[in-house]
Amino acid sequence: MSMRWDVLIVGAGPAGMAAAVAASRGRLRVAVLDDNAAAGGQIWRRGLGETAEPAKQKMLHAFKECGAVLLAGRRVVQAPEPGVLEAWCDETNVLERYHYDRLILATGARERFLPFPGWTLPGVMGAGGLQALVRGGYDVRGKRVVVAGTGPLLMAVAAHLKHDGAKVVAICEQASMARMLPFAAQLAKKPSKILQAVALGANLRGVSYKTGCWPVAAIGNGRLQHVELTDGRRRWTEQCDLLACGFHLVPNLELPLLFGCRVENDAVAVNAMQQTSVAGVYCAGEPTGIAGVDAALLQGEIAGLAAAGNTGGAEKLVARSKAERAFGEAMTSAFRLRDEVLRLCDANTIVCRCEDVSYGSLKALADEKNNWTDAKLLTRCGMGPCQGRVCGPAVEALFGWKNASVRPPVFPVPIAAFITEPQSEFDNQQALQEMQ
Ligand SMILES: Cc1cc2nc3c(=O)[nH]c(=O)nc-3n(C[C@H](O)[C@H](O)[C@H](O)COP(=O)(O)OP(=O)(O)OC[C@H]3O[C@@H](n4cnc5c(N)ncnc54)[C@H](O)[C@@H]3O)c2cc1C
Missing domain, CATH: 3.50.50.60 (FAD/NAD(P)-binding domain)
Known part of the structure; x- marks a missing residue:
């Protein structure tokens, strides 16, 4: 048994x-x-x-x-x-x-990713994703990195990358300073968080931290060469080898x-x-x-x-x-997405990278009052290997489409999973031995 x-x-x-x-x-x-x-x-x-x-x-x-x-x-x-x-x-x-x-x-x-022109270029990565790669041994020494998006993870990632030898060109936080002030007040009530913030600030000395600033395009010939940024009033470009970009967590x-x-x-x-x-x-x-x-x-x-x-x-x-x-x-309130970052795509910007579905095709469906299930059926958006883990939060932010259901298996598994009986004895015996 x-x-x-x-x-x-x-x-x-x-x-x-x-x-x-x-x-x-x-x-x-x-x-x-x-x-x-x-x-x-x-x-x-x-x-x-x-x-x-x-x-x-x-x-x-x-x-x-x-x-x-x-x-x-x-x-x-x-x-x-x-x-x-x-x-x-x-x-x-x-x-x-x-x-x-x-x-x-x-x-x-x-992480939540938001599409913008060029975001699928090699060299553009999730902020936490790049951090995980570096923890796994990926060498960023000497590489110029722009860290952009929103949320406290940006600073943690930037500090980590700098510690491991990257040249962090800038941290671009889409939230405005005014929106972040109530959060700062919450931070101030917690001595442990103040210490963390001070340590992060010290690690990031010399790195420019811009609030109310976000990426509008990643540009390069075959791979990322520079990123175009804006603060809503003007646009400028930063040369970089990597763009670490994430819009908080879901x-x-x-x-x-x-x-x-x-x-x-x-x-x-x-x-x-x-x-x-x-x-x-x-x-x-x-x-x-x-x-x-x-x-x-x-x-x-x-x-x-x-x-x-x-x-x-x-x-x-x-x-x-x-x-x-x-x-x-x-x-959550401090790092709420501003409207401008939801309007970065052009018609050709890929939203679902697994199935190559463009913003234009999804927008047309949204304009006709279709929902997430319709979009899946009509375009295969969210039907690829990531099963909507990347594009799902993006389409929710862009079009308000929520994923209404999940179906097992919730992660893709090899077909072998369904042609053999699931095992319980083997593993439980092994686990018991480990406990002794
Ligand atoms: C990419 C990323 C990087 C982060 N980096 C930092 C950082 O540098 N500093 C910081 O302060 N905070 C960071 N955070 C935030 C931090 O993870 C949270 O604040 C907190 O640690 C969450 O703890 P948790 O136990 O809830 O989740 P997690 O630490 O995410 O643990 C959840 C675990 O569940 C496992 N899991 C999920 N689904 C399944 C499944 N179906 N089967 C088996 N296992 C499963 C996952 O692999 C994971 O190991 C990061 C978050 C993300 C997403």
């Missing part, structure tokens, strides 16, 4: 790790599935032992020691029945089946939607215990709203305690969690 996990967690970022540490205090059988090779999520990608910051070391160490089993390299793709999910393992080429009593979804967020909602969790205001609806609208399913971190790493850690801990039955322990954290949520709301 297959083993049941008392608490199964999807996502080994800060929220998932904090949930695992908290749930494991109750001596339960806890496992964490993540599609990366190591725990850490987006922010702590490099894994245990390769990071110097004490807060990261502390959490990564607590996670390693807590007794929860990390099932890395597994991507959760479907949920065939209540209490069961299936994950694809690239290493073994097997669809694995997991049984659980309680589930915590901590699937994080991804929650990863595919799995919560697959499990039937209610989504409100583009985030998973949860109560104070991080319980979703589905009994026994909790959600923590960025899928409940973009609010940063401190919120993810607190929500993860609350979800882990609540899933383990320790609601008293979880309640003690609720006030702090609410404060982090308020910080997240101020951040």
Whole structure:
């Protein structure tokens, strides 16, 4: 008979790790599935032992020691029945089946990309995407980089790139200074954030940070050579080798939607215990709203305690969690997209890169009052390998089209996944051995 996990967690970022540490205090059988090779999520990608910051070391160490089993390299793709999910393992080429009593979804967020002329040129990358490449060994020494878009990630990425030897030409933040002031007031209430901001400022000394400024075109012969920027009044160009460009983050909602969790205001609806609208399913971190790493850690801990039955322990954290949520709301408001960045495309600008769908063809459908499903059927927008993960948030921003449904498998899997029986025994035996 297959083993049941008392608490199964999807996502080994800060929220998932904090949930695992908290749930494991109750001596339960806890496992964490993540599609990366190591725990850490987006922010702590490099894994245990390769990071110097004490807060990261502390959490990564607590996670390693807590007794929860990390099932890395597994991507959760479907949920065939209540209490069961299936994950694809690239290493073994097997669809694995997991049984659980309680589930915590901590699937994080991804960058939002907005199309503009030239954004598909080689050399134009997502800001977080370039950071991830650099963490994986991509050499940016001596490369001239413009960092543009919106959100606090721009500064974090710029500091990282500069530290690793890039010449950061400028950081261009589309939000105006006036819009960012209330967020700055929230920051000022948090000593830890002030320290982070001061450290970032010191790392970025000499780098120009322009607010109310955004890219209008990436230009080059076969690859990026310069970027055209504007502050709404004038236009100028900056020579660069790379443009790191992202427009804040959007929650990863595919799995919560697959499990039937209610989504409100583009985030998973949860109560104070991080319980979703589905009994026994909790959600923590960025899928409940973009609010940063401190919120993810607190929500993860609350979800882990609540899933383990320790609601008293979880309640003690609720006030702090609410404060982090308020910080997240101020951040979302500060970095709201200005209208101008939604009007950058020309008719030929590609919006869906997987299926080569142009802005012009989508605009024609939008003008005829079609929706996202119509656009998918008529143009194949969002039907390619990324399954709308890149173009979905863009078309939502451009045309107001929301993705109304998800279908399993929520990530593309090889056909082998459907011609063999999902495995449960093999992996559960292996996991048990790892626990001993
Ligand atoms: C690209 C990127 C770079 C970032 N860089 C920084 C930074 O430098 N500094 C900073 O302060 N903040 C950064 N952030 C923001 C930061 O990630 C959040 O503030 C916070 O850490 C989120 O924690 P989390 O646990 O909610 O999500 P994450 O850290 O994103 O963890 C979610 C985990 O779930 C996994 N996952 C998702 N779906 C599945 C699935 N179906 N099956 C299996 N596993 C799955 C993901 O691979 C990931 O490991 C970044 C965000 C992004 C998107």
